[in-house]
Amino acid sequence: MSSCMLACLTIFFYRRRNMLSVLLLAFFFITAGFAILNYLLPIVGLTPDAVERYIPWATAIAAGWQKSILQSITSINLMETAKQIPAYTVPLAILFYLFDYSILCGYLLSTIFGILCIYELYHIAEDLFDERTAKLAAFLLVCSPLFCLLSTMLLRDTMTLLFILWFFRLWLLHDREPVIKYRLLMIFSLGYAGLLRPAIIFVILFSVVCAKTIFNPTQRRGILFRITALTSAIVVLAFIFSLINKVDVISQARIMQGVKYSDIEAINARQAASADAGSAYAPAINYGSFTDILQYLPLLIVDFMGGPFPWQVKKVSQGLAMLDSGALWLLYLFFLPEMVQFFRRNRKWGGIIFSYLVVGVSASAALQSNLAAAQRHRLIFTVIILPLAAHGIAKFLWGKHRAINRSAWGAAPGLSSFTGGSVPGVSRLYPDPPLADRVPAPVR
Incomplete structure (x- = not known):
């Protein structure tokens, strides 16, 4: 193989x-x-x-x-x-x-x-x-x-x-x-x-709805009607199937298993099991209601996106996750300002990525930020930020390259000297506006 x-x-x-x-x-x-x-x-x-x-x-x-x-x-x-x-x-x-x-x-x-x-x-x-x-x-x-x-x-x-x-x-x-x-x-x-x-369906569908409504008001009525019609059709088909086969399809469906994952008792049980197994990397919190989760949510998000920290490492896999977290903290410095600029330039895809990350990270942090599995599930969201972080790094390196050449030649270098003929950030689908300071490369 x-x-x-x-x-x-x-x-x-x-x-x-x-x-x-x-x-x-x-x-x-x-x-x-x-x-x-x-x-x-x-x-x-x-x-x-x-x-x-x-x-x-x-x-x-x-x-x-x-x-x-x-x-x-x-x-x-x-x-x-x-x-x-x-x-x-x-x-x-x-x-x-x-x-x-x-x-x-x-x-x-x-x-x-x-x-x-x-x-x-x-x-x-x-x-x-x-x-x-x-x-x-x-x-x-x-x-x-x-x-x-x-x-x-x-x-x-x-x-x-x-x-x-x-x-x-x-x-x-x-x-x-x-x-x-x-x-x-x-x-x-x-x-x-x-x-x-199963939970990823809700996160992505929320991103789709935001892209078609909040960030594109002209399609708001049509997309809401389609989503309502599709949901109604699925429920009706599930009900008919339940009557024919005498099985509660809705409660047994795979997607409903994901919904049950968010039950308060299920969250507390997972945290207790993780603590007993020694795989948790933070003290377990016994939630009494969703209000308690909201109170701890900022800390849970930090644990989910930035943990485990050095004092929380107990296993080899957590050590690798800590190295991953250290790199992520550096990438966040490039991702956050780039996300703001990308949203201004491309409102649709900026809104899609923003809504996907906000809903997905918040839900995952609330449900499993203290579990060993959180290290693995975090990749579902951190991989999405890599293009934006990479673009921020590319622009940073391009700026350093221009500064070095200006000091050496007294003028801005040609863009092709760094990009091979292309400007960092010029998309085939969503091109940036032309830069005002493009100066031909000096003759060497």
Whole structure:
């Protein structure tokens, strides 16, 4: 399997021969090498989710296929299967079926999704800004120790991140060419991400509503009508299905399992279990109501986006998360001012990113900022800020380069000396206004 991955990346590198292909190859050698080493000499053990849920479920599915694929398909219990996260366990079961239940295949499956995440992030940054920003954003993701670790573990996080990034990439493509295939693929990617992480559907749908209403008042009435009609149709179909099959579809649906995740008792139970297991990196808080959560929300957001701090580290994975947090604090310095400028220049996509981050970060911080899983789930949001942070870094380096050349030559250098003919931040979809201080490069 790793040989096939290497062959595909080598072909991609030979055809493209650009910075992206170099980053993908480097990422593959790092993550696949660590995955194989971890398989032979266990360094980072399997997570409880992998041991208790993913491996048994995928093994049971693959064992059923070995007996009779047709019989396994015809005897599927939809309600029971929906609880087993089939969006992740079925691809894992396929690898188990083909490669004799090898755990290494589960590690490499995460590596594949990690490679695709880098690819999608590169093109998102390229569409929003330029090629140089895209290279820097992809480089920052490759250098993330926590992302590299998750790309070598038997977890669904890189798969979830891939479908979220793919959704936003399809949205950008739809802005460029509004055809129905992009809309259908957007619905598919959103639905698949919802099967992996049900709560992400609400976060992304909120971003869509904000983009179509608050940041685009001309489409407000139409989009609200469509959302209401679609929701009503889904509820009616679920009710009809419940009557026919005598099953409470709404309460058993995968998305409702995500809603139950936000119950006060469920939040307290998760924190207590995390504290007992020693995986929490902050004191547990026993909430009495949602008012208590709102009171602690600013502190929870700091813990979620900036933790764990050095005095909270207890495990190797938390140590890697701390290194990741240290880099994030530096990136926030470039991201925040760049977000303000980007919103002024591109109100639609600035609003989309802003609403996605505000709702997603606030909800995640309230529900799980003290849990070990928060380190992994934070990537769903911090990866989205990388294009903006990379653009801020590119402009900072460009300003330093201009200052050095001015002191050396007494005039501003040509833009091509730094960008190879392009200005940092000039997007193919949303170009910036021309700069007023473009001066030809001095003759050397």
